[in-house]
Amino acid sequence: MISKKTILLLVLTITVPFFLGAQYVPEDNEESYQKKEEKENSFDWDNAYVGGGLGLNFGNITYINVNPIFGYWFSEKFTSGVGLNYQYFSDNIYNYSTSMYGGNVFSRYVVYDPIFLHGEIEVLNGEFGYNEGRSNFTSVFVGGGYMQRYGNSFIAATLLYNLNDDSRSPYTNPLFRINFGVNF
Template sequence: MKQFNTFLLLILLSAFQINAQTLTESDEPTKKPKKDLDILDKLVLGGSFGAAFGDITFIDISPTVGYLVSDNFLLGIGGKYIYYKDNTPGYQFQTNIYAGSLFGQYYFLENFIAHTEYELMNRGFSRDPSRFELERINVHSVFVGGGYRGSLGGNSFVSLLVLFNLNDSEFSPYTNPQIRAGFGIGF
């Protein structure tokens, strides 16, 4: 009987030993599942605002909406409204400027940005400033450049871009380079 008990004890202990060598689902090392982001998690709202008052009044409102195609690549659209009034003595000029743009940004080295953009702007233009006659024209601009993006915490950031207009013309309101400061808020 003593031999039987010893034999039974050895079988039970070996069963525990064999069981200890197999992995169950709960024992497997857990890999962090790649988080599936829904569309709101990939949206970035941003833009810029600018204003100047005096002999020249300038108000610029430029919202943007972007979509993170990947961790490093953002595609987006932007709108722009500018109110411009020049009250220089002897010269009165006022116009409303509207624009829309498509842009792409590639993020590299953590905080640096490569930026490309196409913009279509509709603006007032006076061929003869002494007559104060204003006609509406469309101006096409292609911007390339880069900049820096600094985190504000969470999904918020500020950015500073230096852009060059490759389609500069007499009708373009921009000077080269164009320096832009903006912000973004991700969801």
């Protein structure tokens, strides 16, 4: 069952981007003001990006993680987006394998370029214990990282802590990620 804290964080992650938009000071020319206001209130593909991450480990324990994301820069300092997640885990020693899949909602706020804060809620469906069957597991990640921008793309290194860490969690705290993004 999802806790009240998780629901509150999800609501904040989804609604905060709409309140952090850049403010506009009107000019003397009313026509110019209306055009700029229409542009600010419309979706701009120049602010959208795609990217993600990939994790691979082979041997007695095989781990494959594919995590595509779609995000949007609401301002120069604030971005938010959604992602998909697929994970495959195989342990040859215990003859066990499973696949997990799900999605996430995330937000990042650049505190001081290139340092950012990160919040994320992820729901995965999988087998989180031996012989327990499939179920959903919700992770609530908080943390921060370093983002290096290269023209219309970026690479980010993120250190996260799962607030919902328990024995069923597929993650070990802290979680380190490297991902990338490319603007349209």
